[in-house]
Amino acid sequence: MKEYMINLLFPRRCPVCGEIVQPFGQLICPGCVKELSPVQPPACKKCGKEVESSTMEYCYDCARHKRAFRQNFALLNYNGAASRSMSAIKYKGRREYLDFYSQAVCRRLGKTIRRISPDAIVPVPIHRSRRRIRGFNQAELLAQEIGGQLGIPVCSKGLKRVKKTLPQKELNPQERLRNLQQAFVPGVLSQEVRTVLLVDDIYTTGSTMEACACALKSMGVENVYGLTLCVGHNS
DSSP: OOHHHHHHHOOOOOOTSSOOOSOOOOOEEEEEEEGGGGGOBOOOTOOOOOOOOOSSSSSSHHHHOSSSSSEEEEEEEEHHHHHHHHHHHHHHHHHHHHHHHHHHHHHHHHHHHHOOOOEEEEEEEOOOOHHHHHHHHHHHHHHHHHHHHOOBBBBSSSSEEHHHHHGGGGSSHHHHHHTTTTTEHHHHHHHOOOOEEEEEESSSSSSSHHHHHHHHHHHOOOOOEEEEEEEOOOO
């Protein structure tokens, strides 16, 4: 009854079109869900991007570069609809859109997450100045939603971001790596944590996940898996 009254007073907005969701009680418009592009096999066994052929184990980028993380799992291809939705979450405060995305992750990837049996979920942190402006860290909210639904503890302070970096979308792959050097440092994590699920909103070149995985491994974590809502297409 309480949830019904909240939805009645503050109608749910669609994470794709931004309009009030019809029918009442849903998290996304039935027509809008078709604008999202779920990742389909075959996909790279390292970063999770779709690949051209089932004979390809890795995408061209992952075949050339060694990764500190074991594997990234992604829900969606980063198309126009997903880009607008992610931007609305981060820059327009539409954090309620994460209700839909967290449920979608658990439905589609829940069995995979349970199979790797992470000891903890760690969100990719944002710099304190960015958090002060935005008011929240979207990766942390997503991690909390997923952890709550799957019964996995969330360590929001597992990593710290100590360097304010330039927006990654403005940089090429080489610049992204330089931009993130020493940006992430160890935070607070139990010594018993050996397998971590690292959560973020978008995977493009993998430089953020790589930097975070290296910081986690320096703390004694043995296995770092990634989980992102979106993954960019191979160039």
